[in-house]
Amino acid sequence: MNVDGQAPGSGTDLGALTGLRSGKRSFYPAYVRSTERLERAVEALDGISRALVRTAEGPRALVEAVVRAAAEHLRARRLLLAVADGALRAARPRFLLLADDVLIDDETMLPADVRAHLAVLRTRPWEAESADGGDGWVRAPMTLDDEPVGGIAAQPGTGLEVADTDLAILRVLANQAAVALHNSYLFHSATRLRGRTEQLSEAAARQAKDLAARSAELAETQARLVEAMQRQALDDERHRIARELHDSVTQYVLSAGMTMEVCRAELAALGDPVAEIAGRLAAAKDLNRQAVERLRAAIYALHHTTDEPPGPLPVMLERLSTVHLRSDLEVRVRVAGSPVPLPPRAEQSLLRLAGEALFNAGAHGGAGRAVVRLGYRPGAVVLSVSDDGTGEPAQLRRALRLCRAADLSGRHRGLANMLARAEELGGTLSIRRARLGGIQLRVQIPLPVPTDPEIADDE
Template identity: 45%
Template sequence: MEELTGVRAGKRSFYPAYVTSIERLERVIHALDRISRALVRTVEGQESLVRSTVRAAADHLTAEYVLFAVADHALPEAEPRYTVVGPGGRLLSTEDPLPGFLRSCLKEMTDGTLRFDVVETEQPGHHLRVPVRLDSEIVGGLLVWTDRKRTIDATDEAVLRILASQSVVALHNTSLHRRGERVQQALLVARQREVIDGERHRIARELHDSVTQSVLSAGMQIELCRTDAESPELAERLGIAKNLTRGAVDQLRSVIHALNHEAGGEHSSLPELLEQLTSVHLPADLAVELRIGGQPVGLPATAEHALFRICGEALFNSAVHGHARRAMIALSYRADRVTLSVSDDGSGEPEVLRRVLRVAGGQDLDGAHRGLANMQARARELGGTLGVRRSRIGGVKIQATLPIGAGPAGTTPGAAHA
């Protein structure tokens, strides 16, 4: 017996002590195994980590109650703030009734006033309070209550202290990991925005230095030809061509303004952008009025950009194709949608334009009607609709309706120009 176990067989007390020691060692090994399996839950998120921690403590001590809580002043990103396992290893929710002694300890722990050097005198050997420390500061606690059949010894206390200290480190690392992911995502978005801004400015320069100058030169040549034209019919046609080039220049300037707008600066709201559109980027002989209905709300950048471009295209059509002298922009906010309408007093025919939109589904359009099809495409891409009807002031009314929340989540409201 002595050779096999190291315990002399001469005294009856040696073997029971040996068995007790082996059982304690097995419990510790099992507990450390549970701790290691609990800590690998870091990658699964904080809630899974905390639940595994509490259940490992409850399993080791066959405890009636185990409470793990974080103080209100510490680890602001930790979630959940506390976890409780009750009789039978059942995870208790916030709706479950808690015993008075447990509620009292929980309140003191979250307030940061719980004393860890004092254990309830009515439960000696059956209640343990282990402080959770981070950088020598107590940030929470792990509390255990066992029944009368299970006494907490020094080995159990050492195991729980290991569990508590390693768990808070893992919890802190999880918070740092999540924070790092958010920072990395923000850097990625900033980098993408930088690339997009660079490309936008490059396109704006190209439009200004080449296309706009060419259109202006063409307009000047048309004016010279119109002055020298002997035929009234030819002069009239050249006048129309001159107006078209002037409208093209106005449209190009509007696009250049949108492309050059600083994406990193303060964004104008959609009503402000439309106000700028009416006063700066349209032909001087088109009088435009803007009306806002409802309570303006921030929209995703894609939605505001789409409405801004639809409005610009509709006003351009009113001035150039409809020969309108007056236009009205109405922007209406509702709980679930936003509606933009552009009405004019021009010569356009709603039925003709509706027929163009129907044909747009077959992609059988020439360049003269591509702007109308683009407006419809912008609305449909965001789950909205585009309609054409007779306006109250005699011409055409273009109306676009988008659902509130259109566009990818997380985009910055008010960035219609981005």
């Protein structure tokens, strides 16, 4: 230690804090005073540390803690901390006065002498350094990055001698207040930005979810549009075929029937020699009538395949019993269980299975009665068509096996198509003897049914 009481190269603040100028015994009273000041300095620094850890509570709590720590150190009756105009723009409050343990931040409530010091700290912070301005006040500047940004002005307690140590403590408090105010602003700004970022992230997630939902809706709409266009093309073709059947084939069949009726009448007039031929013509007339009925049913079906209002499968089965059939085939539809919605193409496939079975019962089995049963079970849908015709289950099963292996003539393709439809729905097809005496064709489809099965068209 040199004669001035400072280590070589140490700063002026360290000397001010210790207050020592000599180590001689003759300076013992000064040593005692310096010890007391050092103790007060340590207490003030402890107050600074307590103030700095309150940064997260907000700028005002920090300013209040610094003001109280500085006032306690100087035993000040009044102490003012202020931020210069244009500096630390986000700092709030811009000034704070502690007077008689009351905090004031309303400028209209400030005494005149305090306003004078506030003006210096606001407009001329570089002039804030003052040990005694002649009015009993002391000032210390507040700096940040070596730039004055405000200061502290205090009216020390009576009998307190303000030394360089005290001014150093005020400078430390003021500077730390400036740094802490800036850090508090950055902390709260980062908190707000983080909250805003989280809000934007949540909004982006919601928008992404909404966009995914809208994309799915768009894809579904496009699929429906394509399906509608395909159905429209099929409807147009069906209508064209229906017109052709009505305008040409049906007229030819009707003309043939009328010709046979005329011939039969003429033969009947000739007497017994041609009675047998007349009887054959009567059978041919009956076949002609059945052909006309089937043509009309086909024309009706072609015109109403998609134009009829849609309905559940039981309703469509009831409608089926009125078309595609001989007039002398009696059909009953029975439904068991609680109906469940099925995919449209699955219902269409089951409907075609029933239609094909009824057609076979009337056309090939010579049936007069048929029963269509639709059963809804917990894990499956069962559709069966029974008739009282002359069909043989074993013969049909054998024909179906041969048809699947190789059917060059195209016979029994209806059975093959029915089996293909059942398998494409994940189900099974069985042929057995019906209680009515004829054939029972039974299809069982597991639930849930595939939503978009590939249904084969009748060939």
